[in-house]
Amino acid sequence: MMEIFLALFLAALFFLCFVTILILNRNSFPLLRISRFRARPPLLPMGSLGWPLIGETIEFISCAYSNHPESFMNKRRRVYGKVFKSHLFGTPTIVSTDAEVSRFILQSDAKTFVPSYPKSLTELMGKSSILLINGSLHRRIHGLIGAFFKSPLLKAQITKDMERFVGESMRSWTDGRPIYIQDEAKNISFQILVKALISIDPAEDMEFLKQQFQKFISGLMSLPLNLPGTRLHRSLQAKKKMAGLVHRIIRSKRERGIPMVSSDVVDVLLNDSNEQLTDDLIAENVIDMMIPGEDSVPILITLAVKYLSDCPAALQQLREENMELKRSNDRLGEQLCWTDYLSLPFTQSVITETLRMGNIIIGVMRKAVRDVEIRGYLIPKGWCAFAYFRLVHLDESHYDRPYEFYPWRWQDKDTSSCNFTPFGGGQRLCPGLDLARLEASIFLHHLVTQFSWVAEEDRVVNFPTVRMKRKMPIWVKSSRLES
Ligand code: HEM
Structure with missing residues (x-):
């Protein structure tokens, strides 16, 4: 007992x-x-679904066009908190301006969320596009492309091509006319992208591809109506012509024999033994990969030039760092390689800060395939989750004076935190992130070591995509003549 x-x-x-x-x-x-x-069931976040059908889309778009596109989100965040409900682009949506909740959305797989794009965009993308597919095929294609874009061989090739295209472009710059940075950067980046995807050289089919691609993307933000004469129809016709060209290249590669060491994305996909990677799938993906790749890098370069023009102290430090690299390299009489460009700490901080301030991709949209609970919030099945990066990047609880271009803030700050996601995250993390940094580093190196400039007045437009209203005109003076 x-x-x-x-x-x-x-x-x-x-x-x-x-x-x-x-x-x-x-x-x-x-x-x-x-x-x-x-113990407490998850709750639908607070917020308003706005008007029937259109919801709050019109207010969202009119704010997006203004100088403060985040004002739509800011207003609601003040009233409802960092996560709230709305109704955007025809779908009830949970908006997250909270870094942790957005991280959860990014890290989730297709059992929880699948990508969600406007209807006009999904009409233009193929059903097997990397941007839309899920599961094992997505992981396979993403992994193959990601590994290829990270490979030292491709980076060495891109460095050589970039130096050549930048050299050709900058040699034609004279001090008697404005140079439109956005156009110059677009022209260079497109050639680099196309070479990395299908090894087309400028002399060959580049001009044809450029024209068709412009027609193709003009339909990305159109009414989802595929009838002769509509914009969407013209876009699809352009895509067909591009696919024809890619098929011709695939055929000629097969005839010549596919090299064991891949020199472009087509080789990478042709070399894979997965039977699902048919020629149609490869052609479609090559074209669809141009959508995220085409505009983003030139805008990164253009915004960096804009912010540097407005911040002489940063421009001076960038120039000193790059001049030092150029001088030491000239002394050794060697070519610069990709590791040289990426090893400059202040240059990388300038690019990181441009990505933070510029918000080239404002956020990503996903559709919930089941009821999802995140930190006590409910995202019902069929609703969209909008991880809005822009407000996280401009949140003063994460960044002091967030609207100030201040590259020095990155000197001892971690870029892998969930407060900084310009390239997304999780299974859909941008595979082109290294390429973007490398191209921007090379462009900036040649710009600041060869020219000084005066920028004309211009402003950033944020909708439907980020760009400069006047394409960023600058008046250059060659410092090669001075030295
Ligand atoms: C400054 C430049 C760039 C930025 C800011 C950027 C941003 C992003 C973001 C945020 C995503 C994630 C989308 C999502 O989660 O739904 C993404 C995906 C993607 N990006 Fe980039 N990107 C850039 C450059 C590039 C380049 C140069 C390429 C080269 C082709 C590229 C190819 C892709 C592809 C294929 C995806 C889809 C990945 C997937 O869904 O598995 N991007 N990008």
Whole structure:
């Protein structure tokens, strides 16, 4: 009897101690916290669904066109908190301006969220486009492309091509006319992208592809109506012509024999043994990959020039760092390689800060394939989740004076935090991120070591895509003549 009493007393004592420790130290026991929240069913976030059918889309778009595109989100965030509901582009949507919630959305796989794009865009993309597919085929294609874009061989090739195209472009710059940075950067980046995807050289079919691609993307933001004469129809016709060209290249590659060492994305996909990678799928993906790749890098370069023009101290430090690299390289009489360009810390900080301020991709949209609970919020099945990066990047609780271009803030700051996601994250993390940084580094190196400039007045437009209203005109003076 005594033993039983003692055992019960010890068990009770142990239980009491355990509970006391848990209460005093709740942070060490996350499971306990989760189960506390589990008791309460997740709630639909606060917010308004706006008008029937159109929801709050018109207000969102009119703010997006203004100088403060985040004002739509800011207003709601003040009233409802960092996560709220709305109704955008025809779908009830949960907007996240919270870095942790957005991270959860990015990290989730296709059992929880699938990509969601406007209808006109999905009409233009193929059904097997990397931007739309999910599951094992997506992982396969993403992995192959990501590994190829990271490879030192491709980076060396891109560095050589970039130096050649930048050299050709800058040699024609004279001081008697404005240079439109956005056009120059677009022209260079397009050639680099197409070479990385299908190894077309400028002399060959580049001009044809450029023209058709412009027709193709003009339908990305059109009415989803595919009838002769509509913009969407013209876009699809242009895509057909581009696919014809890619098929011709695939055929000639097959005839010549596919090299073991891939020199472009077509080689990479042709070399893979997965039977699902048919010629149609490869052609479609090559074209669809131009959509995220074409505009983003030139805009990164253009915005960097804009911000540097407005911040002489940053421009001076960037120039000193790059002049130092050029001088030491000239002394050794060697060619610069991709690691040289990427090793300049201040240049990388300038690019990182441009990505933070510029928000070239404002956020990503996903559709919930089941009811999802994140941090006590409910995202019902069929609703969209909009991870809005722009407000995280401009949040003063993450960044001091967030609207100021201040590259020095990155000197001892981590770029892998969930407060900084210009390239997205998770399974759909941008595979082109290294290329984007490399191209921007090379362009900036040649610009600041060869020219000084005066920028004309221009302003950033944020909708439907980020760009400069007047294409960023600058008046250059060659410093080669001065030295
Ligand atoms: C400054 C330049 C760039 C930025 C800011 C950027 C941003 C992004 C973002 C945010 C995503 C994620 C989309 C999502 O989660 O739904 C993405 C995906 C993607 N990006 Fe980029 N990108 C850039 C350059 C490039 C380049 C040069 C390429 C080269 C082809 C590229 C190819 C892709 C592809 C193929 C995807 C889709 C990945 C997938 O869904 O698996 N991007 N990009």
